[in-house]
Amino acid sequence: SAVISQKPSRDICQRGTSLTIQCQVDSQVTMMFWYRQQPGQSLTLIATANQGSEATYESGFVIDKFPISRPNLTFSTLTVSNMSPEDSSIYLCSAIAGVDEQYFGPGTRLTVT
Amino acid sequence: QKEVEQNSGPLSVPEGAIASLNCTYSDRVSQSFFWYRQYSGKSPELIMSIYSNGDKEDGRFTAQLNKASQYVSLLIRDSQPSDSATYLCAVIRFGNEKLTFGTGTRLTIIP
Numbered sequence: 019s020a021v022i023s024q025k026p027s028r029d030i031c032q033r034g035t036s037l038t039i040q041c042q043v044d045s046q047v048t049m050m051f052w053y054r055q056q057p058g059q060s061l062t063l064i065a066t067a068n069q070g071s072e073a074t075y076e077s078g079f080v081i082d083k084f085p086i087s088r089p090n091l092t093f094s095t096l097t098v099s100n101m102s103p104e105d106s107s108i109y110l111c112s113a114i115a116g117v118d119e120q121y122f123g124p125g126t127r128l129t130v131t
Numbered sequence: 132q133k134e135v136e137q138n139s140g141p142l143s144v145p146e147g148a149i150a151s152l153n154c155t156y157s158d159r160v161s162q163s164f165f166w167y168r169q170y171s172g173k174s175p176e177l178i179m180s181i182y183s184n185g186d187k188e189d190g191r192f193t194a195q196l197n198k199a200s201q202y203v204s205l206l207i208r209d210s211q212p213s214d215s216a217t218y219l220c221a222v223i224r225f226g227n228e229k230l231t232f233g234t235g236t237r238l239t240i241i242p
Contacts, residue, residue: 019177049228051229051230059234060219060232060233060234060235061175061219061230061232063229063230066228066229110174110175114228117163117180117182118163118223118228119165119177119180120165120177120221120230121177122174122175122176123174124173124174125173125174
């Protein structure tokens with residue numbers, strides 16, 4: 019398994035600002051992912067964070083809005099840019115360990131006012 | 132048709148009984164199947180993975196996979212109040228590491 023930490027755990031931000039979320043894994047992993055989960059909803063994949071290359075974004079998510087960095091095999095960041103109240107959500111990072119088992123960090127609860 | 136479908140519930144089961152959670156998937160090339168448990172306000176926790184047809188047991192949990200019928204289920208024996216949570220079914224398509232989640236089933240164990 020993998021132990022994943024995220025910072026911050028929660029934040030309240032003003033409209034138009036940006037927030038960078040950090041994700042740290044306790045071991046080297048090849049694949050990391052970023053998800054969003056709205057209250058009462060399932061998880062929606064934002065992007066795959068690739069080490070050494072640009073992230074791969076899912077339909078409906080763009081790099082200008084959600085820039086992602088992956089400087090090494092244990093760390094990634096997701097920035098939520100130019101925030102609006104619609105960006106209020108829980109943001110989760112995950113990593114694959116073992117065969118293809120995916121483990122999640124504790125999440126970052128973002129509220130945009 | 133959704134790629135991964137689950138009955139949203141809520142599903143109520145008496146303490147000590149067997150809870151049965153079901154999931155169907157549409158993509159026949161799905162190769163890996165997972166069950167996650169998510170407590171309210173917490174992140175998903177991986178509880179079972181299954182890759183081949185049949186049953187896989189881990190403590191009180193049994194995952195069952197039937198690829199011909201494209202369904203995967205999770206049985207929880209001797210249900211405890213601490214099992215009350217939302218259970219998410221997720222699949223990985225062959226050649227793709229991305230998880231596709233169902234909408235989750237909310238399970239309540241009644242003492």
